[in-house]
Amino acid sequence: MSLKAKDINESTPWRDMTLGCAIFEPMTSAAVNTGNWRTMKPSFIEEKCKQCLLCVPVCPDCAIPVKEGKRTDFDFFFCKGCGICYKVCPFDAIEFKKDDKREV
Amino acid sequence: MGIRERLSGNEAIAIALKQINPDVMGAFPITPSTEIPQYFSQYVANGEVDTEFIAVESEHSAMSTCIGASAAGARAVTATSSAGLALMWELLSVAASARLPITLACVNRALTGPININCDHSDSMGARDTGWIQLYSESNQEAYDNMLQAMRIGENSKVMLPVMVCQDGFITSHAIENIELLETEKVKAFVGEYNPENYMLKKENPMSVGAYATAAYYMEAKRAQAQAMIDAKEVILKVAAEFEKVTGRKYGLFEEYMMDDAEEAIVAIGSTAGTAKEAVNMMRKEGRKVGLIKLRVFRPFPMKELAAALSHVKAAAVLDKAESFSACGGPLFAEVRSALYDCGTRPLMVNYIYGLGGRDVMVENILYVFESLKEIAAAGKAGETYRYLGVRE
Numbered sequence: 001m002s003l004k005a006k007d008i009n010e011s012t013p014w015r016d017m018t019l020g021c022a023i024f025e026p027m028t029s030a031a032v033n034t035g036n037w038r039t040m041k042p043s044f045i046e047e048k049c050k051q052c053l054l055c056v057p058v059c060p061d062c063a064i065p066v067k068e069g070k071r072t073d074f075d076f077f078f079c080k081g082c083g084i085c086y087k088v089c090p091f092d093a094i095e096f097k098k099d100d101k102r103e104v
Numbered sequence: 105m106g107i108r109e110r111l112s113g114n115e116a117i118a119i120a121l122k123q124i125n126p127d128v129m130g131a132f133p134i135t136p137s138t139e140i141p142q143y144f145s146q147y148v149a150n151g152e153v154d155t156e157f158i159a160v161e162s163e164h165s166a167m168s169t170c171i172g173a174s175a176a177g178a179r180a181v182t183a184t185s186s187a188g189l190a191l192m193w194e195l196l197s198v199a200a201s202a203r204l205p206i207t208l209a210c211v212n213r214a215l216t217g218p219i220n221i222n223c224d225h226s227d228s229m230g231a232r233d234t235g236w237i238q239l240y241s242e243s244n245q246e247a248y249d250n251m252l253q254a255m256r257i258g259e260n261s262k263v264m265l266p267v268m269v270c271q272d273g274f275i276t277s278h279a280i281e282n283i284e285l286l287e288t289e290k291v292k293a294f295v296g297e298y299n300p301e302n303y304m305l306k307k308e309n310p311m312s313v314g315a316y317a318t319a320a321y322y323m324e325a326k327r328a329q330a331q332a333m334i335d336a337k338e339v340i341l342k343v344a345a346e347f348e349k350v351t352g353r354k355y356g357l358f359e360e361y362m363m364d365d366a367e368e369a370i371v372a373i374g375s376t377a378g379t380a381k382e383a384v385n386m387m388r389k390e391g392r393k394v395g396l397i398k399l400r401v402f403r404p405f406p407m408k409e410l411a412a413a414l415s416h417v418k419a420a421a422v423l424d425k426a427e428s429f430s431a432c433g434g435p436l437f438a439e440v441r442s443a444l445y446d447c448g449t450r451p452l453m454v455n456y457i458y459g460l461g462g463r464d465v466m467v468e469n470i471l472y473v474f475e476s477l478k479e480i481a482a483a484g485k486a487g488e489t490y491r492y493l494g495v496r497e
Contacts, residue, residue, distance in 0.1 A: 008321075010320040010321075012324065013324070014323075014324035014325075014327040014328050014331075015328070015331075017321070017324050017325060017328055019203045019264060019302070019328075020201060020202040020203035020204070020264075020313065020314075020325070021201075021202075021315040021317050021321065021325050022202075022302065022311050022312065022313055022315065023311060023312040023315050024302070024309060024310070024311045024312075025310070026310060026312075028312075
């Protein structure tokens, strides 16, 4: 038995589950929306950003995508609103406010 | 046939493990199971096994070590008792739910409170709902034989559950008895190698173990685990039948002693069965139709089989070497009496809590129970069902 994660969903009968809920592929957490835990929300102010990239390695998840050497806007599918990026930014390029809309 | 020896129960387990030569042992010493990792670490030091012996800082880590090793694809073993088993508690459930067929030698000892190092079944009975298969042993021979069968049961692809091989602390673990060992090459042929279908070090099929299951998946995982326990019964009997072919020693879910025409019966677990057999023999000489059921397999619980074996009896006493503080009896009593609920005719039943914290049970105690059963059968009513045996009133 080595079903892929995509083959198991909320209508899968118990007989068709993997043994001990084992998962047989890497990176399956990429499909899980963990951004919906958020109560605080960072916002990216691009014009203040010097692309120093200090924020990228301190993000405990993968909520700050980097493209061609530059950070882009937050990926709120993963951002839990921990605020570490906001704390570390030397240029006030990240605002951190209560997440009212809870958009993901 | 076999090698005649005289060994303590702990030595018997250690030698069984030496003959099996498992991949990993993670263990922490605790009375009365200490000797098992102690003897085994000598085999490691002497190069008699090539097991990786991992000396850990606690039983929580011992079971964690076994979980990691087993998930990686290794055959992992440990041994513990009492508070050590209690400290493993969290991981016992993890091992079972991750479907890792770890083998644990449990040398039964009372749980602390008051502090006590002697035998009762409160440790493994407390762990009865963690999803482990539980095999209980009357003697050193049975402890050895159960250990040789444990891996074949747990590692069966229909089962994939951890197995606890229990024996009575000090009573069998430290007492030296005659024993017949199987030749090592026959042990290796019988037990075989552990070849799981999937394991973490299998590079062709990478896997993650111990996933988070939300409410949408947890119940399905538990149902599958429950099925493995249901299916384990047939595997236990199949392995026992093969073991009998190799050794001539017969095992089942329980042993029936003088039960065919028995009118009064005792149900017990572990070394007490030996004492009870002596009492049965004495009463049989006096013409009393008494018998004994010695439970070997407590998980999975042989409900239908026990009901069939006990339904013809007039009165039965279930002996519990553990309290459950239900205020109405011990764990074995609750399950045995429940097993008989569906029977058209069933015995009057009482429970005796006995032997807690190493309190000796003697033939006289068992004879007293049979006398009580005679009175119950004659009166046609059980009276108080929740009783203590051998306590000062």
